Amino acid sequence: MLKRREDYTPPAFLVTAVDLNIDIHDLGSIVTTKLAVTPNPAAGGAAMLHLDGRGLELQSISVDGKPLADTDYSHDESGLQITGLTGACVVETIAKCHPETNTALEGLYLSGGMYCTQCEPEGFRRIGFYPDRPDVMSIFTVRLEAARAYPQLLSNGNLIETGHCGTDRHFAIWHDPHPKPSYLFAAVVGDLDCAVDRFQTMSGRKVDLHIYVEKGNLDLTHHAMDSLKRSMRWDEEVYGLEYDLDLFQIVAVSHFNMGAMENKGLNIFNSKFVLADTAKPQPTLTYTVSSRLLPMNISIIGPAIV
Numbered sequence: 508m509l510k511r512r513e514d515y516t517p518p519a520f521l522v523t524a525v526d527l528n529i530d531i532h533d534l535g536s537i538v539t540t541k542l543a544v545t546p547n548p549a550a551g552g553a554a555m556l557h558l559d560g561r562g563l564e565l566q567s568i569s570v571d572g573k574p575l576a577d578t579d580y581s582h583d584e585s586g587l588q589i590t591g592l593t594g595a596c597v598v599e600t601i602a603k604c605h606p607e608t609n610t611a612l613e614g615l616y617l618s619g620g621m622y623c624t625q626c627e628p629e630g631f632r633r634i635g636f637y638p639d640r641p642d643v644m645s646i647f648t649v650r651l652e653a654a655r656a657y658p659q660l661l662s663n664g665n666l667i668e669t670g671h672c673g674t675d676r677h678f679a680i681w682h683d684p685h686p687k688p689s690y691l692f693a694a695v696v697g698d699l700d701c702a703v704d705r706f707q708t709m710s711g712r713k714v715d716l717h718i719y720v721e722k723g724n725l726d727l728t729h730h731a732m733d734s735l736k737r738s739m740r741w742d743e744e745v746y747g748l749e750y751d752l753d754l755f756q757i758v759a760v761s762h763f764n765m766g767a768m769e770n771k772g773l774n775i776f777n778s779k780f781v782l783a784d785t786a787k788p789q790p791t792l793t794y795t796v797s798s799r800l801l802p803m804n805i806s807i808i809g810p811a812i813v
Contacts, residue, residue, distance in 0.1 A: 518638055519553035520544040520592070522645040527635065529615070531622060531653040531696055535603045536615065537566070538635040542645075545595040556598065559632035559639040560586035562614075564603040568636075571596050587636055600636040609633065612764040619721075619762035621657070621697025623775065627768060631689035644686035652678040653696050659719060661695040663687070663772045665753045683772065685751065693770035695719070695758045702728040706736050708749045714739075718757045720782065727782035731757060757781070 526541040544556060565582060568575050570592070580589045589598065609616040614633025615624050624630065632639040648667075651660040655677050660669075664683030671677050699719040706714045716735060718728045735757065742748045757774045759781040767776045 517549040518547055518557075518640060518643055519550045520556045520638070521547045522638060522643055524646045524648070525637070526648050526650075527692075528650045529634070529652070529694065531606070531651070531657075533607065535564075535605050535607070537601065537603055538563075539599065539601045540635040540637055541597060541599045542637070543595070543597055544592070546592075554590060554592060556589040556592055557585075557638060558587040558589070558598075558600065558636040559629070560600075560602065560636040561632045562604065562609075562611075563633070563636065565636075566601040566603060568598075568600045570598050572599075586632065602635055604634060615694065616764075618764070619760060621695065621699070621760065621762075622653070623697075623758075623760075623763060624692065624694045625763075625765055625768065625775075626692050626770075627690040629690070631692055634692075637689055639689050641688040641690060644688050646686050647681075647683045647692060649681045649683075649692075649694070650678055651681075651694060651696060652676060656698065657696045658698055659695065659701075661693075661719070661756060661758065661773060663691070663693055663770060683752070685771070687771055691770050693768070693773040693775060695773070695775065697760075698722075699758070699760070700725045702732060704732050704736070706739055706750070706755070708739075709743045710749060712749070714750055714752070715754045716756075717754065718759065720759050720778065721761060724759075724778065724782055727778075727784065728759075729785045730783040731759065731781045 522542050522544050524543040528539040530537040568580060579591055580587055604615060606615040606617045606622055613625050613630035615622060629639055631637055647663065649662040651662060652672060653660060653676065655675055660679035662681040664681045666679060667682050668680040669678065700722055702718040702725055704716040706716055708714060716732065718731055720728060739750055752772050755772060757776065759776040759778040761778045763775055763777045766780055
């Protein structure tokens with residue numbers, strides 16, 4: 508769909524915080540989005556909240572814990588339209604998505620035995636109901652749950668908690684304290700090897716660095732790790748920007764559908780652009796890795812340009 512700048516209108520509501528729960532199962536995943544919304548002063552009193560959603564099976568919808576009547580909202584192929592909201596409130600939706608049959612390779616999809624996201628430019632609407640536009644920036648808290656056959660439950664931000672759910676499932680909770688648009692959300696659920704290192708920022712903070720790869724590829728991560736640390740140092744020396752999370756993660760796998768995606772704190776690459784035999788010159792890979800890592804701080808400084 509063609510979108511023109513002159514047709515832009517501000518969102519009627521802003522989302523100050525989102526609690527996102529993704530419960531992954533073989534035949535469909537349950538996604539709960541709990542949105543703290545507030546009227547946007549720039550919208551001139553518009554009263555309808557639009558939540559984008561595509562290919563989702565709506566299970567329930569409530570406002571401040573009260574289920575909505577059918578007359579309080581409408582649901583079509585573009586998403587949900589909720590009327591009658593007059594102030595700040597919490598809107599919760601529960602929906603089912605199907606990453607196991609998602610061939611669009613947008614949103615959450617299953618490929619190569621692992622679950623991965625691609626949300627740029629408008630993929631988040633295939634995961635859960637949300638105002639999926641770059642001028643709605645929110646603080647995300649994310650809970651991922653899956654079978655223990657998938658040891659890694661990764662998302663943006665800092666890892667807050669992990670635990671077991673019964674005998675064969677586990678969960679991880681992530682919190683990103685910095686507002687971001689939905690297209691920079693990322694999640695990876697799989698069974699991968701991990702290369703570990705650490706970077707000391709200009710203020711002396713220690714940041715853990717993790718590079719996740721398919722089994723057998725750990726020996727090919729040295730170049731990417733070196734590029735990551737040099738990029739972080741360059742951000743500090745040139746722009747005075749210190750990385751502001753406790754952990755930086757890269758996932759590099761052969762079946763990622765894009766070349767690279769610079770989601771804050773969880774970059775996802777196709778492995779052909781990252782993994783390298785350090786015994787051979789790799790000038791192109793150095794450029795590719797750095798070009799995706801350098802914007803990791805800059806891209807979150809201010810509101811997105813529409």
